[in-house]
Amino acid sequence: MTISTSLGHLFPLTGAALVGLGLFGFISLRHPLRQLLAVNVIGAGIFLILGGLGRGEGVTDPYPQALVITGIVVSVALTAVGAAMITRLAEERRAAGTASDQPKDQGP
Amino acid sequence: MSPLDLLVAAPLAFMVASLVVGRGGRWLILAASPAMLALSAWLVALPPDAAHLVGDWELPLGILLRADGVARLLVPATSLCFVAVGLYAWHEFSPKSGRETARAHTFWPLLYLMWGGSNAGYLTTDLFNLYVTIEMVSLAAVAMAAMGSLAAGLQYFLIALVGSLAYLLGVALLAAHYDTVDATLLAIHARPDLPTLLAITVMTAGLLVKTALFPLHGWLPPAHAAAPAPASALLSAVVVKLGFVIILRLWFEAFAEVVRPAAMHLLGGMGALAILYGSIQAIRQERLKSLVAYSTVAQLGYLFLAFPLISNAPNPAEPWAAVLVHAVAHMLAKAAMFLAAGLMLKAVAGERISDLAGLARAMPLSVTAFALAAISLTGLPPSGGFTAKFLLLHAAIEQGSVVYAAVLVIGGLLGAVYLFRPLSVACSGSAAPVVKAEAPLRVAAPLALAALAVALGFAGMMLIELSSLSAPPAAAGPLPAEPGR
Amino acid sequence: MTSAFELILCLMILGTACVALFMRDFLAAVAFFVVFGNLMGLAWLTLGAVNVALAEIAIGAGVTGVLLVLSRSRLLALGEEISCGPAKPWLRLGAAAACSVFTAVLAAAVLSIAPDDGLAPVIDGLMPLIGVENPVTGVLLAFRAYDTLLESFVLLGALVAIWSLAAPAAWPRAPAALRMTDPAALNVAGSFGRLLLPVALVMAAYLVWVGSDDPGGAFQGGTVLAGGFLFAAMGGAIGLPRSDNSALRWSLVAGPLVFLAIGLAGAALGRFLAYPEGTAKALIVTIEYSLALSIGVTLALLVAGPPATTETGL
């Protein structure tokens, strides 16, 4: 493997590492907001794999770029929904906490 | 104009309209229902290999929409569910009736988003496009689940998010590897090398999480049981099916040449365990909606139990049809069951099975809807559920798969155990509770769905024929010649 | 030289990601996340993907960062700790082992895929048909316009989903105000916001305009617009609209609606989302402008959160 080809894999490999890192963060972190951040790291890693492998000689494939842009927008939309759910849940917990004890969640 | 586009465009247009109209948004369902049912009928009636490229941009770059058997069965079924749920929810999500007006307003655009998303998912062959449709459906699903319990909704959301990302990772690998993510092209080019196998693995894993196959089902029962009845109906009937259909497309179309039999048996084994575990859990539930939710866990198992049966069958067309019929029948029956359960629980203002005592007399129509749905879910004849399980059992016996056959039989019996329990309580004679008379229009929705699930049992040949349209080679087989054809 | 730069950049990306994930103080973690996002943008620039770089910096780093900071302050106001919450050691160990194995397999898979220019030649061949120069815009709004159309509905749906979370009494009020509570900060933000909003408008319009030929486009423009709105709201220059405001509703749906209408017009003339010959560029620009407006408003409201009863400031 020559230097240039191995360097060609530099960004996708970084992306792979980010995916692993984010996954570890998602599993080991407890607070959902931090998990949300971890999910964003995973997403960034995936995009880097996709985009990084589309770098040819001198020209970068626009096709994965377009997919990545779509992916980034979807991911920000989901992050916003997640953040809103987390804050609303905290509000509800607080409201329930001031009124009475938080009812236990059903189901295993 | 083609229903392939309109089936997606129309719900999205209704979503826009309901956002603009605001307070009166619920009225749109009256226009959407006939329109969508007509479009679904048009889809079914299209010539056998109807397909076209969006904007006429060629593959591998463009996106192919196709009316295959899967779409022709699932799109109409989905539409029926949405129509019934929409008409049922009319009352529950009207700005006047309740104080929770945020729900009353947002339920309708979310419904249309989910509708458009699932239709888009069934019609497209592009794996990245599927990612976007999954997100459309998941978003609406999460919001609906959160209407019941925010905590369960958040749990669902995070899990669904990771599931989507796993799927996206697979798509990214495939896009980089093959420069296309179209299933029909991948079917030609796919090779069993590391990136491909890894991609299939992570995509399948991500989708299994979303489809809640045992042991990845943990999020489903709390989310489905807590949501308002119309939302539960959509979550259990419609949402989980999309993930399944994508797995089906991946395993039998895009990567039919790559997937190993052992993997098929792994999925089949998980399905078998799901049937047993979900049924036993359902038997143990004290609350009606939890019971119905665990029944979803069990019933989803059948969908995956079918995988090895399809791949080993001398004539795969039959188990292939069986699994699609099961998906359709479960869709109709489960939606009916959740709606009927919602009516009954609301009437008695309780949530436990024991609260239903005497309801067979007080609410005969709702109990009938529940019972008809139970018949199809248990796989008793005549019903769509029976047709599906009959064909699966036939395939299992034909292949000498004693284990799968045994699971199919035991699963059916366990299903009867948990589904006849609420019915039995409802039939108990302890003084019928005083409840408001059933609103005929509201009970019509679950009743019609359940009756359809049962009626599917009479249309076996038609369903098999539909399911074989543009079926992937791995699932196609010569149907036995019929006299006079 | 370049290789060394790329290597350092990648190491920094990994380093900032690590810190962002595991920093005890969440505010600092978010700060590192924003740095991480910007480094990612740099990586995209290095890869020659300017469009993605813009989107990553504006959306991935900017909007997401603001969102996380805002959520943090709301949670803190509610008295909730955003703990780093070390999981049980055995779980961490197991997770670390599993993730390492997974990463190794993924890396091996990535290494076995040769980077190439993929569909670039195909796209180059098709570009003359639509009359725009930026191939990414071509893919987003012509060749794979269907993805983008659905994606615009995802964005809209996300906002509806957030609205659905509103407390029973809060509908249809405005989201909790973003106004800064510190008077000095408010003063600065106020004047800055008043200044920034028109600038953002102009910049967004410009980004969309050049987007057809040069890097830029509806998403990037829309994000800039959203940034302008948010700053103005923080400084109190503009208030957040009620969710039943009909002007708001129309501006939210404008982009998806125009996109859908043009798509359906294409279907009436032949094929869904096909542009008749010669009109492609005009139609694309129309779609992009309306999308940019809707994306700007939607993103701003996504950050602002669900309608609220109480005023919780920053």
Added chain:
Amino acid sequence: MMTAVPLALVLLPLIPAIISFALPERLAGWRNAANLFVALIKVLIVADLLRQVRSGVDLEWRYTILPGHDFLLRVDTLALLFVSLSVFLWLVTTIYAIGYFGRGPNLARFFGFFNLCVLAATGVALSGTAVTFFLFYELLTLATWPLVVHNGDEKSLRAGRIYLAYTLAGSAAFLVGILWLKTLVGSIEFTAPPDLSAVPPLTLTLIFVLCVGGLGVKAALVPFHGWLPAAMAAPAPVSALLHAVAVVKAGAFGIVRMIYDVYGIGTVAELGLGPPLAALASFTILYGSLRAVMQTEIKKRLAYSTVSQVSYIVLGASLVGPFAVIGGLVHLVHQGIMKITLFLCAGALSNRLGIKAVADLDGAGRRMPVTMAAFSIGALGMIGVPPVAGFISKWYLGIGGLQSDASWVVAVLAGSSLLNAAYFLPMLYRAWLLPPPEQAAFRELGTASDRMLVLPAVVTAAASLAAGVFASSSFSPLTWAKLIAEMGYLK
């Protein structure tokens, strides 16, 4: 000949079913009228079919439900035997049920499902393929369940659970059996027995065990009989039908079909399956009778008597000789009309006099003489006293046993008759010869409702007498059974 007549015959009860479900309680009169009317029409149609089939006409209706699985309704002689029994008894029971319930809760539901049961039982009888048979067999389970739990008390609900557990497990076994056979030899049509020569004997035996075991649940073969006594919690018209016609007969009928129309006598004999089944049936006969002697409750005693008596049919079928076949088939009818007489009477006694236990029967003959007279005829018939119908069955079965070199069958029959006498005669003794507890004035046939309650039993008692006395007339069950045997099984 392809015709919709069989389909119409099967689906006809849907009309009163729907009417019953839909009509409000205050229109109960219309409901009763519709039920009676359709029951009558069915009797007429069947009478016409009897005539046609006798002259050799072959009627069928076919529809492909799934590839390789036809839904086939076919009117053959055996089918007609069962159909005529069920339409006749249904008419009788409908009249009885109207008198029995009067105005009670949940009657719409009762009559609705009652008609669905008729539908299923007719379907079972007319089924031309194993799959069709299974469909109706399962439908029968579903339609009878609401009837079993009709009373809604804890006892009925428990009975319903037990009933479902037994019967669903049984039909699952049967389904596996027929699917297994289908994958080996193709479609299983009763008129065209499949060629089993290529199938290994062990497999055939296993399939036979699965199918007959599954069917044996409904036929209440020991050890699968447990549901039947429990199901006594149901109201009398239901018990009467479940035990006399629908459910147990469907099982026994299925076993007859399996032996004669699927496997064929030759294969059954070759595999040596007859003797073990005959032994099981004999054991059931004796065991059921013994248990019946031990019961103190009338309905329980009758239930165990049913367990015993239904196995006569299985015994006849498993002996695979001409006389045994005739004995078994004719008992299908004879047991039906005799047992329904007994149940109808028991229901009338408990409904009007509150008599539930054997010990309460003292002097019942004086208080309800007509009812008790009918009861006595049924009981004597069960014991096998000539000239009541039961004697004919036992006579043919005994000769059949001797023909098949199974002379022990005669011993079984004799033992069973003794036991029958041991549990029926004390009842008759108490009813006729002991004084009633207190002389309550009771006019048995006072009102129309009373007459509707009592007269059906009189009719069936008369029928059981007639079936015995006029056994050699051209339309007697015996003649028909001989016809079946000649046309089908003794070639």
